[in-house]
Amino acid sequence: MEELSLHILDLVQNSLRAAATKVEIFIKEDLTRDCFLLEVRDNGRGMPEDFVKEALSPFTTTRTTRRVGLGLSLLDMVARRCGGGVEIDTKLGKGTRVRAVFQHSHWDRAPLGDIKATLVAIIAANPKLSLIYKHRLGGRDFILDTEEIKGILGRDIPLNNMAVLGWLEEYIAQGLAHLYGGEEKDGNPKESG
Amino acid sequence: MATLKNLDDLRKLREQVKGELQERFGGEIKIIVGMGTCGIAAGAREVMTEILQELRTRNIDALITQTGCIGMCEREPLVDIERPGEKRVTYGRVTPKDVKRLVAEHVLHGRVVEDLVVARFDEEEE
Numbered sequence: 001m002e003e004l005s006l007h008i009l010d011l012v013q014n015s016l017r018a019a020a021t022k023v024e025i026f027i028k029e030d031l032t033r034d035c036f037l038l039e040v041r042d043n044g045r046g047m048p049e050d051f052v053k054e055a056l057s058p059f060t061t062t063r064t065t066r067r068v069g070l071g072l073s074l075l076d077m078v079a080r081r082c083g084g085g086v087e088i089d090t091k092l093g094k095g096t097r098v099r100a101v102f103q104h105s106h107w108d109r110a111p112l113g114d115i116k117a118t119l120v121a122i123i124a125a126n127p128k129l130s131l132i133y134k135h136r137l138g139g140r141d142f143i144l145d146t147e148e149i150k151g152i153l154g155r156d157i158p159l160n161n162m163a164v165l166g167w168l169e170e171y172i173a174q175g176l177a178h179l180y181g182g183e184e185k186d187g188n189p190k191e192s193g
Numbered sequence: 194m195a196t197l198k199n200l201d202d203l204r205k206l207r208e209q210v211k212g213e214l215q216e217r218f219g220g221e222i223k224i225i226v227g228m229g230t231c232g233i234a235a236g237a238r239e240v241m242t243e244i245l246q247e248l249r250t251r252n253i254d255a256l257i258t259q260t261g262c263i264g265m266c267e268r269e270p271l272v273d274i275e276r277p278g279e280k281r282v283t284y285g286r287v288t289p290k291d292v293k294r295l296v297a298e299h300v301l302h303g304r305v306v307e308d309l310v311v312a313r314f315d316e317e318e319e
Contacts (some may be wrong), residue, residue: 001234010233017261049229114238121241125226125259150202156211160257162249163210166205171198 003113004038010071011098012122018044018096018098019031022130027112029104029137036084036104041097044048046090053134075100081153082106086103089184118166119144127159135179142175210225221256222300223281227271229262235269236288243289244272247296255300274299286310 001007008025008122015023019044028037056076075088075098083102102109119133123146133144152161157164226232226241241257241270248255265271268285274295275281282305284295298304 006233006238009228009238010230013228013230013259013261015232019197064271074230114242117238120245121226121228121238121259124245124257125228138244148200149203152200153207162245162252163211163213165245165250166199167203167206171203174198189234193250 001126003112004036004108005113005115005118007071007075007078007100008038008115009118009121010051012118013073014098015042015044015096016044016126016129017038018042020044020095021128024132025119025134029135031104031138034104036109037099039097040100041095043095044097046092046094046181048090048092052088052090058087073100078102078108078110079131085185088175091174111115116169116176119172120169120182123168124160137178137179138181140179140181141181144175213260221277223254223273223275223285224255224300225256225258225273225275227261227263227269228259229266229269231262231266232269232271235266235286237270239289240272240287240292243292244296247292248293248300250302251296253296253300261316266310271311275305276300283308283312283314284309 001010011026022043024041025041026039026041028035028039030037036147056073060093072086072088079085079100079102083103087101088100089095089099090096115133115135119131122129122131129146131144131146131179133142134141146159149164153159153164159165159168200290224270226237226244228237228241244257247253248257260273263271265285270285270287272284272287272295273281274284276299282299284291284306287295287309291306295306296311298306
């Protein structure tokens with residue numbers, strides 16, 4: 001996968017499969033410490049302890065259709081290649097937090113890519129999910145909280161209404177453009193480093 | 194730069210959408226996109242983005258959902274389309290370029306796009 005935002009989409013799919021109703025995505029780009037942190041936290045069913053140890057192996061999966069799992073091991077592999085790694089924190093019945101760290105300026109670090117498309121895809125297909133996206137860069141934050149938006153929309157209008165999704169797309173694009181301190185181009189905010 | 198989207202805009206939009214909601218007809222078209230690791234790696238997100246755009250452009254009301262890996266990884270991205278009262282059809286190796294055709298033919302007119310079909314579901318199987 002050529003974008004970190006695709007890994008994020010993949011991590012959120014894991015959360016949904018674990019029956020999560022709440023998912024928080026956190027991205028922190030710390031240029032002074034040359035660190036790119038990506039975190040997905042959910043309130044899903046969690047994983048048993050012995051499973052966690054194996055979760056990063058490509059031969060582990062909860063899926064039943066195929067015996068080989070790829071998502072987490074793939075992320076771990078790319079993070080390691082960029083001087084970082086993946087850490088999993090999970091509690092049965094409580095939830096899971098997956099945290100991936102990369103050296104921000106590393107040659108091999110994939111760009112974040114089209115995070116807007118990732119967020120809109122998640123929201124469009126899972127309007128009931130409570131999703132928070134928090135992106136921090138150089139002292140600035142962009143926060144998207146679907147509960148806040150649902151509060152404004154009221155009960156009659158679902159989050160996956162086409163007009164609402166259109167609004168969301170622009171809202172995210174502009175929030176990110178502001179965060180990166182420039183104009184948005186092709187949904188890919190310019191990356192520094 | 195376009196006008197800044199803020200939460201006040203959303204409030205305005207709410208009133209606008211509320212009016213339109215009452216004109217809706219019953220029975221929803223369902224579109225399901227495969228979003229397992231295999232689907233995502235094969236381009237499912239881009240297909241989903243294109244579907245959303247196309248539906249919005251044509252002002253079509255459909256329900257988009259997702260599914261995980263269903264064991265047909267080599268045929269991802271998979272897209273299922275189901276019109277009310279009709280059989281569900283699974284399309285495979287769908288690219289963003291195919292989306293316009295799927296929407297114009299199947300979603301709007303119920304005409305199956307044969308060259309992209311990988312499976313059809315009878316009601317008994319479900």
